[in-house]
Amino acid sequence: MERQRIFIGDNLKLENINGEACYTCACGNILGPWEANFKEGCTLKESPISSLGPGYASSDPDMENRMCFREFFCPNCGVRHATEVARIGDPYLWDVQPKLSSGAVSES
Amino acid sequence: MGYYIGLDGGGTFTDGVAMDEKGRLYFAKAPTTTENFSIGMFNVLSALAEECGTTVENLIASTERFSLGTTVGTNLLVERNGAHTGLLATAGHGDSILMMRGSGRITGLDPELYFHPQATSKPEPLVPRNLIKEINERIDYQGQVVVPVNVEEVEAAVRSLVDDQGVTAIAVSFLWSFRNPAHEEQVVEIIKRIAPEVYVSCSHQVAPRMGEYERTVATVINSYIAPKSAAYFASAAKRLHEAGLNHPLLIMQVSGGILPAKKAVENPLTSLGSGPVGGLIGSAALARSLGHDNVIATDMGGTSFEVGLIVNGEPLVTDENVIDQYRYKLLQLQTTSIACGGGSLARLSPFSKSIRVGPASAGASPGPVCYRRGGTEPTVTDADVVLGLLSAESFLGGRMPLDREGARQAIGLLGKEVGLNPEEAAAGIMKINSIKAAELIRQQTVIRGYDPRDFHVYAYGGAGPLHAFMFAQELGVKGVVIPLGNGASTLSAFGCATSNLVRYFEAEEMFNYPFQLDQLNGLIAKLEKDALDALAEMGKAENITLERFGQMRYGGQWLHNLLMRLPEGNIGPNEAEAIIQDFSTTYDTLYGSGAGQVSQGVELFSVLIRATAHLHRPDQAVQEQPVSELADTTKRGTRTIFWPDQMTFIESQIYDGRYLRFGNLVTGPAVVELPHTSIPVGLGQTLECDAFGNLVLQFKQETKGLKKVNDSSSEQKGA
Amino acid sequence: MDETANIVWDGVARGYIPPVNLRISPSLKLHTQGATDVDPITYEVIRNTFTSINLEHGQTIQKLSISPITMIVRDFQCAILTEQGDVMCLGPYLLYLGNMQGIFTKWILENRSGDPGIKEGDVFLCNDPYVGTSHQQDTGLTCPVFWNGELFCWVSNSVHYSDVGGPVPGSFCLTSQNIHEDPPCFPPIKLVEGGKIRTDVEQLFLRQSRIPQTVAMDLHAALAGLRVAQERIVKLIKTYGPDIVKGVMNRMMDAGERAIEKKLELIPDGRWSERVYTEAAVPGDRGIYVSRINIVKENGYLYIDNQGTSPQVGSINNTFAGLVGACLAPLTIMLAYDLGGICGGLYRRIKFRPVPGTITCADYPAAISTAGVFNMPMVVATATGAVSKMVACADSPLREKAIAMADVHAYGGCIFNGINQYEQFFVGMSAGMASGALPASLARDGVDTGGLFWVPGMEASNVEENELAWPVLTLYRRENAAEEAGAGRFRSGLGVEEAWILHGTDRMDMQIYMNDSFVKNQGLLGGNSGGRAFFKVKRNTNARQYLAEGKLPQSFDELNGDDAPIFFKGPPVNLEVNDIWSTNLPNFAGYGDPLDRDPTLVVQDVSQGKMTVEAAQKVYGVVFKEGGLLDIERTEACRAGRKQQRLF
Known part of the structure; x- marks a missing residue:
């Protein structure tokens, strides 16, 4: 089955732009090609988890300081497409890779 | 001539039954007028008067007892039209009613929905958070005061609720109040002092049982429905007195008894959902006359199917109730209901290519296709019409001709999807509906250790008599009674008319075996005295029976209990031993030999007293002489019916049930038509009219002399 | 090269994976003959009966x-x-x-x-x-x-x-x-x-x-x-x-x-993943470990693996059966929600390619007994993340069934023992936290204290039932506030906190508790992650003095005393007569950017006392006029400004 467009989040989709499958933001900004992690095309903000608010405060700061909160924003409009709680230094999780047409998926 | 009147105000119809001093019964029905109940009530009374051959003035003036069952409380709750209600809770525990133990999202819903998070939500709160005030007070599990009531805080909270928020009712529900009610009593006094016009109820009085969530729900609902229920009862009483009624209006209770309206308003929770209980009480009264010890009382209407059990002559009692996903504990006669009735929709299941029936219902609007009110999806009633069990011409005495062709087309479309012709599909719809009804009955009997083969089914309500020949046969019951014939559709009103004054008195207190006998006997004595005092207050001191029960379980079994009858007189060590024996025998009967482990310890955790003041009523009139010959007026000729149990067309006799007499016997295949319902008598079944006017359906007759009709439409099969 | 490649999945050395064709002794006769022409009515009757x-x-x-x-x-x-x-x-x-x-x-x-x-x-x-x-x-x-x-x-x-x-x-x-x-x-x-x-x-x-x-x-x-x-x-x-x-x-x-096939047709082919972190393989260990679930959808089948998961260690392991069970839980909820538990067909469409020797598919003799409170919910959560992102890519109406992650370690439960008020030894498991919370879905908010979707019938006990069984007094049990934790365009349902003091004994040992060092939950597609599950203890408090003065303590902050250091995983915590402790089941994950949330939903939370005006502005950029009315213009301006600030 051939799809022209796949909605991923409210503002994030995969669609055909000039014959190429690209991740795009609702504002029209292109975040990158299908073959890459869309997060690479986002603006990243990495902050201490507890800086988010009291519901995240830790009683063991040493452990908590090894972790971070990542936010991935559209570099054009600033909308947030993804978040991650991650160990500092770990790669971004490549977590979403739908395909417009059926067939083999490349191993990541 | 004096009359005994019972009225049951249902969602669609208000039903009335009058019994005269000779024990003759009269039935009437009129649409419920929701905006002003009195109109519908007087319409029924007029119709009843006509049946009795008198005027409505005369009827009311000569009424000896007037009992009323209503759905007013249920409507107030479901439509969220009750009082603006505040809640006072123990500090730190005001969220309990909002959290609903985490299961409020699914309580009372079809288990299939449990797998579907997006299809389930919590109900609208009965008391929003800003009307919940927490009070510094605390009692512990032993009833010891940990923190006394902070009086100033209570006063401030009540003033804020009443003056700022405008509440007209308050519920007070504190932790452990059923162990020690002092704090709740103290707070009620304060409220009465500073806001005497506000209705107040407290949890140890409404539902003195362990479990703060369920107790709070009961109390809040009670306060929520109280002011408008009271106004409703008062206005009904006033209208009736103006019309000449010389006796206090009595209100049907879920206990299975009645209470004077003035008493009923004190605790309106006990009137909530009393409709189905009326039918159960009516069944119990008839069962006594008929000598039936065990009865499965079934009420099938347009949207729901309700089941209650009578075992050894007594309706079963339960304490678990759910309304609008809120659960509470209140002792009442047990009725269980599922969405399964004439209006249940039949739909295609696309993946298995089969037909599903319900739980969705066409309701009153648009209703079944055959009602011609815009319904397009086929329902169980449409199937009845297609099969020919329900006459398109004589429905409601011919006042509402049904669209048989429309029903046949709708069912035909559905049937085509699964390769069945319209009659086969209709038969299938009826079978599936019957299986659901039979399954509910199974759950209520077999699962609790009762064998349906020891029971009679009583089938009433608009759709009950129509389907009994199928669902009852599934269960292999002794027989089916269509109680009071045409009166079957007004049985709840009959139950109201035949009820006694009943009060339950209950206390939750833990007794581990071996019981502290002094304490147990003392508790029983106190509850029995409370019960007698309460009846005396209502002017009843004679003809009273007191019955004792204990809620029992194995140690730690919080979700399980058996209600065991306790012996009369002083309970000594031997009686206590016998109680334990009785409990473990019952348990093993229910769950298999050796299921229980007496070494685990047995708990008696609640004592219950049922006090009944037996009221005078005439014995039901009987026809003295049986006649075997059917009057000509009963015969309406024949009709070709597709019988779902035989899956074939059979030329069947049609009878007018109004003219059946004691001793008349109808042999299936036949349909007995009544103004409000129809009774199919299947192949090999018989229907006999008894001396009370009940119609008794019997199975297991030999089939003979049948004329099969050519099944012309069966050629379509497999097309 | 994998040294363990020759270990077989036999249920002895490694978790058992059933082969397609079972080797069954010929002495056992199986009934296999099924009619193929059952009429649709009989089918429906028997199906109902099975359920x-x-x-x-x-x-x-x-x-x-x-x-x-x-x-x-x-x-x-x-x-x-x-x-x-x-x-x-x-x-x-x-x-x-x-x-x-x-x-x-x-x-x-x-x-x-x-x-x-x-x-x-x-x-x-x-x-x-x-x-x-x-x-x-x-x-x-x-x-x-x-x-x-x-x-x-x-x-x-x-x-x-x-x-x-x-x-x-x-x-x-x-x-x-x-x-x-x-x-x-x-x-x-x-x-x-x-x-x-x-x-x-x-x-x-x-x-x-x-x-x-x-x-x-x-x-x-x-x-x-x-x-x-x-x-x-x-x-x-x-x-x-x-x-x-x-x-x-x-x-x-x-x-x-x-039915599953039809749903899979609504999902594009592709690959989805989730990563959840955990910690402390045994008490005292400061390690951080990873649970990964990856799903490939191809040709109408789902292929699931746990590649990227940490090697098996300490007591934080589960076997193949646990991995499969945990993955199927969210798949049942998101793909088989309308099958009423008749899930057999679902399993046929899923193939597992487990990586052995990992914490989520351990080889013998890894320790397993704590999986019920640590690993199993963690794998359910990891799988929920991957499945929800996959389902979010589906066409409507399936996409609306995507539901965000619930708890990572078992629903704030705690297990304790001691001598109770009846002077008997007891082991208690608190189910108070079982009120749960329904996380956000793609098209609607979660449900406050709405239960756990992967234990559908679960419910919390009453406080009175707990106090009858155990020597404790519950000081408060209340819903959490709506704040950062679980925020999003659609927010999570609210969790619950419960605080206790001893009553009828002077000592109790807390064996199992949930005190995350860091948040483990992951937000869905731009939503905030859920909050931190915690267990906290304040020692030597003046709580009893409060009680004597007629007050029920309603927060930790109002009491004097010493905050006890509690690790995620430590030795049993001894609770004494002047200690108070609380367990918190946090709000779960939200979905989508909080700045996109319908402001009227925020106003509703504020008016129902679930959220403060300050939090509404901080988390959602919602600004109020005097008297609590929504200021739409300033809200829009505030949100636009915030989105710009994010880029610098």
């Missing part, structure tokens, strides 16, 4: 058991399986316990059909995680149903038994480095033979427990459930004949598979 049989099985267990964890928390599951041990339907109870009953039943078919044989009236007991249980406490029973000497189908259940032995009360052995330090494992053994319970085997099982009477009651409840289900199925066969009933079973599996 109600399984429900009755579950209700029986629930009614007759006495452990709160079983009867209230619904930490059990029951199923009806085909003669080959394929799960056909399961109940609305703990979802991850469903499919593993198929796994251990298949193991029994392969390993017990010759010796000692599988016969009418047998019931096998199994709590060996390598054969197919989530951990030793979740002991399985499975009962073959025979017709005319042929094995027709199976009925089975898994129930959490409160203590099955081992070094620690409650049998969760945090310090175990291998399974020999765990409670004992029993590979499948006949508990019932020819319809009679084998008292020697029953005693063998009960002898391990600190609370044998409680476990005996629960075990008999589980047996009663099996008996009910078995008898009703035999009656069904008597009524309709074996071929018709089997024909319906086959069709139920096929219909379920077709």
Whole structure:
């Protein structure tokens, strides 16, 4: 089955732009090609988890300081497409890779 | 001539039954007028008067007892039209009613929905958070005061609720109040002092049982429905007195008894959902006359199917109730209901290519296709019409001709999807509906250790008599009674008319075996005295029976209990031993030999007293002489019916049930038509009219002399 | 190269993976003949009956058991399986316990059909995680149903038994480095033979427990459930004949598979992943570990692996059966939500490619006993993340079924023991946190204290029930505030906090508690992650003085005292007479950018007292006018400004 467009989040989709499958933001900004992690095309903000608010405060700061909160924003409009709680230094999780047409998926 | 009147105000119809001093019964029905109940009530009374051959003035003036069952409380709750209600809770525990133990999202819903998070939500709160005030007070599990009531805080909270928020009712529900009610009593006094016009109820009085969530729900609902229920009862009483009624209006209770309206308003929770209980009480009264010890009382209407059990002559009692996903504990006669009735929709299941029936219902609007009110999806009633069990011409005495062709087309479309012709599909719809009804009955009997083969089914309500020949046969019951014939559709009103004054008195207190006998006997004595005092207050001191029960379980079994009858007189060590024996025998009967482990310890955790003041009523009139010959007026000729149990067309006799007499016997295949319902008598079944006017359906007759009709439409099969 | 490549998935050295064709002794005759022409009405009647049989099985267990964890928390599951041990339907109870009953039943078919044989009236007991249980406490029973000497189908259940032995009360052995330090494992053994319970085997099982009477009651409840289900199925066969009933079973599996197939067509091919972190392999360990679930959807099938997961370590492991069960829980909720538990067809469309030797698919002899509170919910959460992102990519209406992550470590539960107010030894498991919360979905908010979606029937006990059983007084139990945790375009339901003080004793030991060092939950597609699950203790407080003065303490902050250092995983915490403690089940994950949330929903939360005006502005950029009215213009301006600030 051939799809022209796949909605991923409210503002994030995969669609055909000039014959190429690209991740795009609702504002029209292109975040990158299908073959890459869309997060690479986002603006990243990495902050201490507890800086988010009291519901995240830790009683063991040493452990908590090894972790971070990542936010991935559209570099054009600033909308947030993804978040991650991650160990500092770990790669971004490549977590979403739908395909417009059926067939083999490349191993990541 | 004096009359005994019972009225049951249902969602669609208000039903009335009058019994005269000779024990003759009269039935009437009129649409419920929701905006002003009195109109519908007087319409029924007029119709009843006509049946009795008198005027409505005369009827009311000569009424000896007037009992009323209503759905007013249920409507107030479901439509969220009750009082603006505040809640006072123990500090730190005001969220309990909002959290609903985490299961409020699914309580009372079809288990299939449990797998579907997006299809389930919590109900609208009965008391929003800003009307919940927490009070510094605390009692512990032993009833010891940990923190006394902070009086100033209570006063401030009540003033804020009443003056700022405008509440007209308050519920007070504190932790452990059923162990020690002092704090709740103290707070009620304060409220009465500073806001005497506000209705107040407290949890140890409404539902003195362990479990703060369920107790709070009961109390809040009670306060929520109280002011408008009271106004409703008062206005009904006033209208009736103006019309000449010389006796206090009595209100049907879920206990299975009645209470004077003035008493009923004190605790309106006990009137909530009393409709189905009326039918159960009516069944119990008839069962006594008929000598039936065990009865499965079934009420099938347009949207729901309700089941209650009578075992050894007594309706079963339960304490678990759910309304609008809120659960509470209140002792009442047990009725269980599922969405399964004439209006249940039949739909295609696309993946298995089969037909599903319900739980969705066409309701009153648009209703079944055959009602011609815009319904397009086929329902169980449409199937009845297609099969020919329900006459398109004589429905409601011919006042509402049904669209048989429309029903046949709708069912035909559905049937085509699964390769069945319209009659086969209709038969299938009826079978599936019957299986659901039979399954509910199974759950209520077999699962609790009762064998349906020891029971009679009583089938009433608009759709009950129509389907009994199928669902009852599934269960292999002794027989089916269509109680009071045409009166079957007004049985709840009959139950109201035949009820006694009943009060339950209950206390939750833990007794581990071996019981502290002094304490147990003392508790029983106190509850029995409370019960007698309460009846005396209502002017009843004679003809009273007191019955004792204990809620029992194995140690730690919080979700399980058996209600065991306790012996009369002083309970000594031997009686206590016998109680334990009785409990473990019952348990093993229910769950298999050796299921229980007496070494685990047995708990008696609640004592219950049922006090009944037996009221005078005439014995039901009987026809003295049986006649075997059917009057000509009963015969309406024949009709070709597709019988779902035989899956074939059979030329069947049609009878007018109004003219059946004691001793008349109808042999299936036949349909007995009544103004409000129809009774199919299947192949090999018989229907006999008894001396009370009940119609008794019997199975297991030999089939003979049948004329099969050519099944012309069966050629379509497999097309 | 993988040194363990030659280890076989036999349920001994490594978790058992059933082969497609089971090796069953020819001495066991299987009933396989199913009618293919069952009419649609009979089909529907029998299908309804199967569902109600399984429900009755579950209700029986629930009614007759006495452990709160079983009867209230619904930490059990029951199923009806085909003669080959394929799960056909399961109940609305703990979802991850469903499919593993198929796994251990298949193991029994392969390993017990010759010796000692599988016969009418047998019931096998199994709590060996390598054969197919989530951990030793979740002991399985499975009962073959025979017709005319042929094995027709199976009925089975898994129930959490409160203590099955081992070094620690409650049998969760945090310090175990291998399974020999765990409670004992029993590979499948006949508990019932020819319809009679084998008292020697029953005693063998009960002898391990600190609370044998409680476990005996629960075990008999589980047996009663099996008996009910078995008898009703035999009656069904008597009524309709074996071929018709089997024909319906086959069709139920096929219909379920077709329903799943249709849903899979709505999902594009692709690859989705989730990563969840955990910590502390044993008390004192400062390690951080990873759980990964990856899903590839291709040609109408789902391929699931756990590549990227940390190697097995300490006591934080589960076996293959746990991995499969945990992945199927969110798949059931998001793909089979309308099948009423008839999930057999779902399983046919999922292929597992597990990486062995990992914490989520451990090899023998890794320790497993704590999986019930640590690993299992963690894998459910990881799988939920991956499945929800996949389902979010689907066409409507399936996409709206994507639901964000719930708890990562078991619902804030805690396990404690001591001498109770009746001067008896007790082991308590708090179910108060079981109020749960429904996380955000793609098209609607979660539900506050709306239960756990992967344990659908679960409910919290009443405070009064706890206080009757244990020597405690609950100071407060209340919903959390709506704030950052779980925020999003659609927010999570709110969790719950409960604070306690001792009452009727002067000491208690807290064995298992949940005090995350860092947040472990992950937000869905731009949503905030859920909050941190915590357990906190304040020592030497003036709480009793408060009580004496007529006040109930309502927060930690208002009391004097010392905050006790509590690690995520430490030795038992001794609670003393002037201590207060609280457990918090945080709000779960939100979905989407909070700055996109409908401002009127924020206003509603504020007006219902669930959220402060300050939080509304901070988290959602919603600005109020005087008198609590929404200021739409300033809200829009505030949100636009915030989005710009994010880029600098």
